[in-house]
Amino acid sequence: MSNRLTTDFWVSAYLNRLRLENIPAFVTAKGDATAGVVLVKMNTLDGQAVAYQRSYDLMSGERAWVVLSDGAERDVDSAIAKQRSFDTDLWVIEVEDKAGRHLLDEEGLS
Numbered sequence: 707m708s709n710r711l712t713t714d715f716w717v718s719a720y721l722n723r724l725r726l727e728n729i730p731a732f733v734t735a736k737g738d739a740t741a742g743v744v745l746v747k748m749n750t751l752d753g754q755a756v757a758y759q760r761s762y763d764l765m766s767g768e769r770a771w772v773v774l775s776d777g778a779e780r781d782v783d784s785a786i787a788k789q790r791s792f793d794t795d796l797w798v799i800e801v802e803d804k805a806g807r808h809l810l811d812e813e814g815l816s
Contacts, residue, residue, distance in 0.1 A: 714739040717797060723809055724801060731801045738795035745774060745786060747800045748808045755782040758810060759789075771810040 711719075717733065724731040737743065748756045756776040762769050775785035790796050801808050809815060 712740050713737065713742045713744060713797060717744065717799065720799065720809075720815060723812070723815070727807065727809065729801060729803050729807055729809070731799055733797065734800045735790060735796060735798035737793075737797040742795040742797045743793060744797045744799065745789065746771070746808060746810060747782060747786060747798060748806060749779060749800055749802045750806050751802055751804050753779055755779040756806075757782050757786055758808070760816070769816045771816065 721731055721733070734747070744760065746758045748758065754777065757774040758771045759774045760769055761772045774789070775782045786798055790798070
């Protein structure tokens with residue numbers, strides 16, 4: 707048995723962590739519950755956004771969040787839509803915070 711968390715469990719834990727910090731977040735696309743990839747869209751509510759995806763470093767074995775797209779929200783939405791067009795198992799979580807807090811840099815979220 708793998709020690710990897712299922713995607714739906716990780717998403718639930720992430721949303722709960724955001725709630726505890728009073729940061730609104732919503733699942734805007736639900737993917738495969740077991741092994742779907744997660745994108746996090748950080749919406750700063752000023753017309754700008756950043757989409758993050760998890761990357762895996764084959765050399766170190768470390769996981770890290772990297773920027774998929776940033777800039778005008780419509781452009782970020784287009785990049786996310788393009789990803790979803792070829793990965794129907796993709797999850798998208800939209801976080802809304804004027805200060806840009808997404809908590810992805812906190813321990814346990816990589």
